Amino acid sequence: MGPAETSTVRPKQSLLFNPTLRSVVYQTTLCLVIALLAWAAISNAIDNLARARIATGFGFWYHTAGFDISQTLIEYTSHGSTYGRAFWVGLINTLLVAVLGIIGATILGFIVGIARLSKNWLVAKVASGYVEVIRNLPLLLQLLFWYNAVLKALPETRNSLVIANSVYLNNRGLVVPRTVWQDGIGLPLLVFLSSIVAAFVYRYWARRRQMQTGKPAPVLWVALALIVLPVAVTLLFTGLPVTFEFPERGRFNVTGGTEVLPEFAALLFGLIVYTAAFIAEVVRAGIQSVPTGQTEAALALGFRSNLGLRLIVLPQAMRVIIPPLTSQYLNLVKNSSLAVAVGYPDLVQVFTGTVLNQTGQAVEVVAITMAVYLSISLFTSLAMNIYNRAITPVGDRS
Amino acid sequence: MTMAEGELARAEIAFVRGAYVAPLPPPPGTTGAIGWMRANLFSSVFNSILTVVMLVFVVWLGVEIVNFLIRDAVWTGADRAACIVSPEHPRVGACWPFVWERLNYFIYGSYPVAERWRVDIFFAMLAVGVVWILWLDSPRRDLAAGYFFVVLPICSFVLLHGMQTIGLPIVDTSLWGGVLVTIVVAAVGIVVSLPLGILLALGRRSDMPAVRILSVIFIEFVRGVPLITVLFMASVMLPLFVPEDLSPDKLLRALIGIALFASAYMAEVVRAGLQAIPRGQYEAGNALALKYWQRMGLIILPQALRVTIPNIVNTTIGLFKDTTLVFIVGIFDLLKTIEAARIDPKWASPVTSATGYAVGAIFYWVFCYSMSRYARHMETRLSAGRERR
Numbered sequence: 001m002g003p004a005e006t007s008t009v010r011p012k013q014s015l016l017f018n019p020t021l022r023s024v025v026y027q028t029t030l031c032l033v034i035a036l037l038a039w040a041a042i043s044n045a046i047d048n049l050a051r052a053r054i055a056t057g058f059g060f061w062y063h064t065a066g067f068d069i070s071q072t073l074i075e076y077t078s079h080g081s082t083y084g085r086a087f088w089v090g091l092i093n094t095l096l097v098a099v100l101g102i103i104g105a106t107i108l109g110f111i112v113g114i115a116r117l118s119k120n121w122l123v124a125k126v127a128s129g130y131v132e133v134i135r136n137l138p139l140l141l142q143l144l145f146w147y148n149a150v151l152k153a154l155p156e157t158r159n160s161l162v163i164a165n166s167v168y169l170n171n172r173g174l175v176v177p178r179t180v181w182q183d184g185i186g187l188p189l190l191v192f193l194s195s196i197v198a199a200f201v202y203r204y205w206a207r208r209r210q211m212q213t214g215k216p217a218p219v220l221w222v223a224l225a226l227i228v229l230p231v232a233v234t235l236l237f238t239g240l241p242v243t244f245e246f247p248e249r250g251r252f253n254v255t256g257g258t259e260v261l262p263e264f265a266a267l268l269f270g271l272i273v274y275t276a277a278f279i280a281e282v283v284r285a286g287i288q289s290v291p292t293g294q295t296e297a298a299l300a301l302g303f304r305s306n307l308g309l310r311l312i313v314l315p316q317a318m319r320v321i322i323p324p325l326t327s328q329y330l331n332l333v334k335n336s337s338l339a340v341a342v343g344y345p346d347l348v349q350v351f352t353g354t355v356l357n358q359t360g361q362a363v364e365v366v367a368i369t370m371a372v373y374l375s376i377s378l379f380t381s382l383a384m385n386i387y388n389r390a391i392t393p394v395g396d397r398s
Numbered sequence: 399m400t401m402a403e404g405e406l407a408r409a410e411i412a413f414v415r416g417a418y419v420a421p422l423p424p425p426p427g428t429t430g431a432i433g434w435m436r437a438n439l440f441s442s443v444f445n446s447i448l449t450v451v452m453l454v455f456v457v458w459l460g461v462e463i464v465n466f467l468i469r470d471a472v473w474t475g476a477d478r479a480a481c482i483v484s485p486e487h488p489r490v491g492a493c494w495p496f497v498w499e500r501l502n503y504f505i506y507g508s509y510p511v512a513e514r515w516r517v518d519i520f521f522a523m524l525a526v527g528v529v530w531i532l533w534l535d536s537p538r539r540d541l542a543a544g545y546f547f548v549v550l551p552i553c554s555f556v557l558l559h560g561m562q563t564i565g566l567p568i569v570d571t572s573l574w575g576g577v578l579v580t581i582v583v584a585a586v587g588i589v590v591s592l593p594l595g596i597l598l599a600l601g602r603r604s605d606m607p608a609v610r611i612l613s614v615i616f617i618e619f620v621r622g623v624p625l626i627t628v629l630f631m632a633s634v635m636l637p638l639f640v641p642e643d644l645s646p647d648k649l650l651r652a653l654i655g656i657a658l659f660a661s662a663y664m665a666e667v668v669r670a671g672l673q674a675i676p677r678g679q680y681e682a683g684n685a686l687a688l689k690y691w692q693r694m695g696l697i698i699l700p701q702a703l704r705v706t707i708p709n710i711v712n713t714t715i716g717l718f719k720d721t722t723l724v725f726i727v728g729i730f731d732l733l734k735t736i737e738a739a740r741i742d743p744k745w746a747s748p749v750t751s752a753t754g755y756a757v758g759a760i761f762y763w764v765f766c767y768s769m770s771r772y773a774r775h776m777e778t779r780l781s782a783g784r785e786r787r
Contacts (some may be wrong), residue, residue, distance in 0.1 A: 030612070123448055138722040334623070348627065370619075
């Protein structure tokens with residue numbers, strides 16, 4: 001962009017065509033226009049808020065909320081808890097559905113993505129049919145379908161579907177036995193945690209031995225034994241400090257046990273099914289980006305096809321898969337805000353819905369909500385970037 | 399003579415055949431339908447089990463869908479009584495008379511019946527514009543963009559909203575609904591987001607730091623938050639930011655939200671296209687002493703947008719699906735009209751919801767799937783020149 005330095009005699013240029021000056025003028029104008037718009041918006045907002053007698057500032061955070069929330073993972077009461085507490089309840093509900101959704105969608109997405117490339121014609125066709133149908137339907141329609149047409153069409157409480165006398169399924173949700181922790185659970189828990197550490201240490205040792213001597217050691221079975229056996233022994237020894245509270249059917253509802261809300265189930269299921277279709281495409285593209293020679297080399301070395309896929313092809317495909325996978329995770333987190341349509345109390349439903357309606361403080365509430373989603377987005381990208389760096393071969397790192 | 403000698407020599411050696419043996423038939427079970435099934439469906443025990451399980455699943459699903467949509471479906475009736483389980487109908491499938499009665503509501507919402515021809519003309523004009531701009535061999539494509547981005551929006555607004563001076567009564571946007579609103583939201587989204595997205599993409603690659611930073615902030619901010627919060631912002635915060643008497647109506651607020659949201663995504667798609675243009679093209683523009691807008695408009699953008707068409711169409715599919723979210727801020731798009739109709743006591747029955755959603759699903763699927771086919775077709779067409787032979 002800068003003028004050529006080589007010419008000694010520069011033609012005299014009109015100031016009107018000086019690139020630097022023009023650029024400064026353009027940028028100043030743009031900034032001024034935006035500042036002017038912002039100023040107009042803010043002064044209008046102050047006027048409008050004053051006229052509508054709506055309070056400003058974040059004082060409402062400490063006011064009593066006074067409404068109920070159907071799913072609270074932390075303590076919350078309608079008469080004693082503040083709007084701030086309601087925000088945290090909503091945020092935790094959002095994070096719960098997002099984390100479970102990401103785990104489920106990743107598993108289903110990888111299965112479908114690999115199935116699309118299966119040599120089994122029928123499996124490949126079913127997988128691609130799934131992707132084509134699900135990807136081309138709005139998520140909101142799918143959520144409403146799962147919630148209103150599937151879960152709400154389940155039998156009423158009286159005629160609940162019962163599995164093994166302990167799991168009840170009806171149109172008010174799913175009730176499963178609840179684990180009740182009693183005193184003396186500390187020791188088994190400690191044993192459990194230390195067995196996990198032991199299993200990792202064992203895996204490290206087995207890998208090292210294989211690297212040094214070429215002798216493989218069974219990892220999966222030993223690790224399972226390391227975790228299950230000591231815990232089972234300690235549990236028996238301490239006299240089973242864990243009991244299950246089984247749900248019982250009353251006349252109008254099922255009492256006891258842990259209840260899974262139909263709203264939660266519909267949202268989680270819908271998000272998993274929808275996002276998995278996109279992840280499947282990402283996985284397929286990633287696997288196809290690995291040259292066929294790699295698969296053939298794995299076969300030539302005597303790997304069975306599933307082992308070759310796991311040890312040779314997928315690790316190389318992951319480099320292509322991770323960046324778009326990250327954006328799918330972010331989409332899932334953002335899409336979890338559609339909870340409001342089925343009435344699951346997530347951040348948007350509780351905070352941007354109920355709290356906004358009760359306080360009327362649109363600017364503050366929407367700003368907080370957006371800030372939360374922005375931070376989640378940034379944090380997820382950061383975590384995925386770190387993971388991406390960890391799995392990139394050292395030589396390829398920039 | 400050598401040939402004859404050779405024949406003679408061969409004949410003398412007893413263990414050499416004098417004539418070719420007819421080829422054996424291929425081993426049984428490797429050709430034809432059976433061979434294909436062996437190779438593709440039953441190549442191993444695991445694969446065979448998988449095939450059987452999948453076959454059972456597919457047949458079950460297919461039978462259920464056909465049963466619901468056709469065999470058990472109710473075809474005639476006046477109200478919900480026709481669509482509930484009774485001794486004559488032990489199994490009830492889709493409730494088609496409900497759809498038939500509400501079809502006009504699904505298409506036009508509450509748009510006045512006498513004025514619905516205006517909506518039909520709008521659909522026709524839009525269809526012409528879409529075909530003109532998407533079909534690469536259509537005549538006078540140079541005029542298509544002008545039609546799509548200038549003539550069509552103005553005509554549509556006059557037609558749909560009305561204008562007293564030319565004798566078209568005003569139809570308030572609160573009466574609009576159904577497919578009309580879905581299409582309007584999607585069309586406004588694409589018509590606004592493409593130019594705005596191009597500007598943002600150019601801004602993000604600009605040499606001027608202020609322009610670049612502002613573009614980046616806008617794009618990354620919008621892409622980092624869910625559409626629904628943008629819609630909430632547009633519907634509850636926007637009225638606060640403008641003087642009270644200028645407050646936009648509900649539909650316009652949602653349109654602004656959707657358009658801004660789509661612009662940020664479009665900007666990233668266009669940016670990818672801009673990055674795909676070799677540096678030499680920019681330098682050639684400079685060497686010809688073209689000004690910035692000439693360089694972009696005549697050299698860079700025509701090439702960049704052409705390679706971006708598949709991605710633009712894919713973004714449009716996303717936008718089309720996202721239009722359903724206006725439902726949450728209380729706009730009567732197709733999904734909302736289905737929601738409103740399915741809980742109407744006149745038709746409420748256990749199958750009404752599923753029937754309504756089936757109609758919505760077919761509508762969205764047909765549109766989105768054909769767009770994705772078009773994107774794939776464009777991809778192969780555009781890569782034809784670069785394909786290795």
